[in-house]
Amino acid sequence: MSDDRSTDRGASEVEPAHPEARPVERHGDGEPYPNPGIEPHRPRPTDVDDKADRRVERQVSTLFAVSALLTLGFCVAYFAVDKYSAWAGTNALNLVLGCTLGGALLLIGIGAIQWSKMLMDDHEVVELRHSSGSSAEDQVEALASFEQGAAESGFGRRRMLRGSLLASLGVLGLPAVILLGDLGPLPGNRPRETVWAKGVRVVTDPEGEPLRLSDIQLGQLVNAQPSVLFETDEEGEPLYEGTERLNAKAKASVILVRIDPADLVNTDSVAKGVEGVLCFSKICTHLGCPISLYEQQLRRVLCPCHQSTFDLADGAKVIFGPAARSLPQLDLGVDEQGYLIALGDFDAIVGASFPEMTQD
């Protein structure tokens, strides 16, 4: 069946098909290949057999009728089925609503396809393609009318008018530039610092309980946070709340581990810990995913996003994956009451690298 489409003005020549193939008459300039014409038309059973035709008609009407019943079933189920009951391990209401509405749409689709394939008139049609350009007369006419307009408006002659119009249009670009200011203010030093500071206690997440050295066993992993996230000011208001708290938490989250000091190989890293208890940022230095997939015997932390792997026994050095920097380590100490505290902010920038960060 030929399916050429007319892209040209008006209705194209439409020729009804004929049972015997024959070349289609050519228009205008000759085409390189002879037109093979269209295939001989072969009828469908429904075209030649009245019984088949009626059967398919009944079939399609049945599909549409069942679809309508399913839609009504949807309406009934919406009220009738209990919202919280479960069938087949899933929510009964969702299951029934999905099946009835989905089935209704599916049956309309199947019916429509059956109708068009079996019953609608299906004789082959040829529509010829034409050039899509305008005619020469139209082009000349359009150009002439443009030139006439240019001359009558005096756009070329009145230079002051033209200049002032162009200037006013040009200045319209400025507000768009000025509004970019709302994307700010610039982050300043915030990407480089966290809420960790000298004396801030390391507390458990999500409890906020302070930790003693003796609480942490060999092979232990503690997901921890800075105590300031759980503290209140003199008026009893939290120091950090809402978005501010979430932002602070996103950068300050840490993991505490205890490793046998005999297994630690990085002396700088050992010096920042207390008796083999080390505290590292929980934020991957690749793209900032939280990582606490700690493989205790290998002393490795694995990032679930892109498989960056850090060796905590060697200062959280990257041993696999796309991360480029070690996990920042927090300098740990113990306060007078025996609780673990930070001795300052991280030794490096937390989380994903960014263009303006200093490279040492």
Place this chain on the structure above:
Amino acid sequence: MLVLLLGLVAVGALYAALAPRTVQADDLADDADLVAEGRELFLTGCASCHGDNGQGILQAGGGAYGPSLIGVGAAAAYFQVGTGRMPLAQNSQQAPERDPIYDEAEIEALSAFVASLGPGPAIPGPEYYDVSEVSEEDLARGGEFFRTNCTACHNSVGAGGALSGGRYAPSLEGVEGSIFAAALLTGPQQMPVFSDEVISPEDKRNIYAYLRTVQDQPDYGGFGLGGIGPVSEGLVAWVLGIGVLVGAAAWIGKHTVRTDKT
């Protein structure tokens, strides 16, 4: 001053409540007959790797052929033998779970022997997993603890997940309470320790209650597909969903009915 006093009292009470549990000499180890029975089993089934007295056997390179069991506690033996991870089926990335080789009495005897080697966590009691009195608040709190400490490896519904180098965090589907608590207390294989000082027995119980709840509830959002996230969902959507649609469209386009009857 009062605050300080209260704080001291609270810390003292907390210490009294928590401290004895972890370093307590196991009751099991006091039963000399049980220890002797466990020793017999140990010498037959475990000593070839862990040494006659559970002291471990070192390889020439310094690595452990079988690690020392001194101080790992009854809970470690209970977990490892009770889940069939020990005796080791074969030398592989990690010991897989399988049907236990020993029966319950033998596991208890082995645990008693291991407990007698040195102080360590005891086999966890029902305070770690008795969920009969868990309130809605406890459940929510357990969920918070689970998401903070467990989901990184075990997935948000405990379906398990991959670790590095072919190792994996196993699925927590249907895990027994005592096994669950023993794993937290002892840190088996690559799993870190979550001691009672950091996560109290009550919070461990809440975590277990949460785990049971998420695994028992129906998948309200549709079929769970294992709950392992975008991998299985994407596979089904792209291969089954879109595949079926493309196949159906191709079938409709190809399928014509013509007759030669006139």
